[in-house]
Amino acid sequence: MTDAMVKHDTATTGPDQIWSDVGPNWWVETSKPSAQRIQKVLSGRVVGGTYHSASH
Numbered sequence: 001m002t003d004a005m006v007k008h009d010t011a012t013t014g015p016d017q018i019w020s021d022v023g024p025n026w027w028v029e030t031s032k033p034s035a036q037r038i039q040k041v042l043s044g045r046v047v048g049g050t051y052h053s054a055s056h
Helices: 003-009 032-042
Strands: 019-022 027-030 045-048
Touching: 003 045, 019 032, 027 032, 032 045
Parallel strands: none
Antiparallel strands: 019 027, 019 045
16 A cells, blocks of 8 residues: 555544554554554554645
8 A cells, every 4th residue: 555545545524634554454544643653563654644624
């Protein structure tokens, strides 16, 4: 899974940016601090998703 694919498919409807920890066959969407903690346990890479403000 490429970073572009993650950014395209990240789902958020609130005011906060969603961050993902992405592995070879898994993907976890969460906050940036949580993604960093998950990465320490599962490895993978942290990718920032597209930010959607609450006004969209």
